[in-house]
Amino acid sequence: MNKKDLHPESLMMSFGYQPELSEGAVKCPVFQTSTYAFKTAEEGKAYFELAYGLRDAQPSEEMGLIYSRLNTPNMEILENRMGLWDKAEDCAVFDSGMAAISTIFLAYLKPGDTLLYNQPLYGGTVHFIEHILPSMGINIVEFDAWDDPKEVMKGIRQKGQGDSLKMVYLETPTNPTNHLIDIEAYCNLAKEFSTEDKKVLVTVDNTYLGPMWQHPLQVGADLVVYSATKFFGGHSDLIAGAVMGNTQWIAKIKEMRVFLGNMPAPWTCWLLLRSLETLKMRMERQEKNTREVAKFLHHHPKVKTIHYLGFEEDMDARTRRIYRKQCSAPGSMIAFEVRGGEAGAFAFLNNLHLIKLAVSLGSTESLVQHPASMTHAGMDPDERDRLGITDELVRLSIGVEHPDDLIMDIRQALSDV
Numbered sequence: 001m002n003k004k005d006l007h008p009e010s011l012m013m014s015f016g017y018q019p020e021l022s023e024g025a026v027k028c029p030v031f032q033t034s035t036y037a038f039k040t041a042e043e044g045k046a047y048f049e050l051a052y053g054l055r056d057a058q059p060s061e062e063m064g065l066i067y068s069r070l071n072t073p074n075m076e077i078l079e080n081r082m083g084l085w086d087k088a089e090d091c092a093v094f095d096s097g098m099a100a101i102s103t104i105f106l107a108y109l110k111p112g113d114t115l116l117y118n119q120p121l122y123g124g125t126v127h128f129i130e131h132i133l134p135s136m137g138i139n140i141v142e143f144d145a146w147d148d149p150k151e152v153m154k155g156i157r158q159k160g161q162g163d164s165l166k167m168v169y170l171e172t173p174t175n176p177t178n179h180l181i182d183i184e185a186y187c188n189l190a191k192e193f194s195t196e197d198k199k200v201l202v203t204v205d206n207t208y209l210g211p212m213w214q215h216p217l218q219v220g221a222d223l224v225v226y227s228a229t230k231f232f233g234g235h236s237d238l239i240a241g242a243v244m245g246n247t248q249w250i251a252k253i254k255e256m257r258v259f260l261g262n263m264p265a266p267w268t269c270w271l272l273l274r275s276l277e278t279l280k281m282r283m284e285r286q287e288k289n290t291r292e293v294a295k296f297l298h299h300h301p302k303v304k305t306i307h308y309l310g311f312e313e314d315m316d317a318r319t320r321r322i323y324r325k326q327c328s329a330p331g332s333m334i335a336f337e338v339r340g341g342e343a344g345a346f347a348f349l350n351n352l353h354l355i356k357l358a359v360s361l362g363s364t365e366s367l368v369q370h371p372a373s374m375t376h377a378g379m380d381p382d383e384r385d386r387l388g389i390t391d392e393l394v395r396l397s398i399g400v401e402h403p404d405d406l407i408m409d410i411r412q413a414l415s416d417v
């Protein structure tokens with residue numbers, strides 16, 4: 001039986017782990033050690049030669065364990081398993097989603113390069129792009145999620161930014177407004193500006209729908225990045241990140257990780273391995289619950305607008321076309337405006353009993369937050385409003401509770417607004 005032919009959910013308990021190497025333990029133990037003993041000096045030398053790329057590996061030669069900043073069994077097994085969902089050749093894990101995102105930029109952008117990115121976007125990513133990258137001499141060019149890619153391409157040409165374009169960074173669906181961006185169209189744009197010496201890479205933050213409901217690598221993206229704090233971890237008890245793609249692209253990211261030292265600790269990797277076993281079940285249940293909650297909110301008199309990907313009949317033609325092309329389910333994120341301005345939104349948030357008022361998403365428990373004053377507080381208020389992140393907007397991440405209880409909580413919270 002070729003294990004790679006099995007479904008990812010069947011492999012999450014075993015792939016990449018050999019019990020005989022760990023006293024027969026069915027579960028991979030936590031390798032709580034900072035360093036590994038070499039059998040001989042020659043072995044240590046050989047491992048370092050491979051680690052530093054001083055020579056190519058011999059056929060069937062594998063790099064051994066050296067030091068926990070470079071590699072650990074927990075990290076290697078985790079990377080092998082996580083990548084299966086996206087059918088990625090390789091995966092690199094990090095100690096946060098932001099560590100994964102910033103390491104991609106540091107590995108691939110240099111002074112003079114241009115980064116094209118969408119808005120709206122997760123607030124931390126916006127901060128890194130707009131406040132840190134320019135100080136390193138990197139040009140940043142923003143577009144709106146709903147812009148026509150052909151117009152975006154024309155704008156880049158007209159402003160003479162094509163030669164320096166090095167990366168297209170997409171977050172789709174966007175956090176917190178659930179706008180969709182056509183990944184394939186931006187891969188075509190990247191191809192237009194790629195030359196023999198310069199490949200324009202397309203990176204997609206797939207935190208909102210991945211790894212179950214959207215697979216950017218399959219529609220042409222080069223790198224897919226995750227806050228693994230969210231659905232991968234799934235229990236609000238760890239912070240982690242991951243990047244996936246072809247071995248060639250991930251190698252440079254792993255090299256940067258060795259020197260930034262932003263890899264996850266063995267215990268975090270162990271927790272993620274535990275979480276992977278229930279990932280599909282959790283995401284399916286969350287998605288089903290969200291359909292029920294969204295149905296309740298859809299025509300509620302206190303709800304002004306709702307951003308949810310499960311109402312195909314309400315979508316404009318552009319969004320529907322993209323949804324059908326690249327998404328297989330609407331996921332478990334809803335953003336909606338509560339009538340009554342910030343006061344109305346805050347009253348709703350303060351009235352909830354079961355749903356927790358906390359940032360983050362993708363966990364077993366439902367969470368709610370107020371993007372304008374929390375995750376996106378660092379943005380210019382006019383720009384926030386323009387992008388639909390209004391004072392009335394709240395963001396819900398639906399968990400695995402009974403949907404009737406979630407609806408009961410939301411009903412009573414809205415009734416007092």
Ligand SMILES: Cc1ncc(COP(=O)(O)O)c(C=O)c1O
Pocket residue numbers: 096097098099122124125171175205207208226227228229230239240241360
């Ligand atoms: C879409 C998205 N990307 C990236 C991140 C950053 O991840 P982390 O908090 O794990 O650093 C977040 C965090 O909320 C997010 O929502």
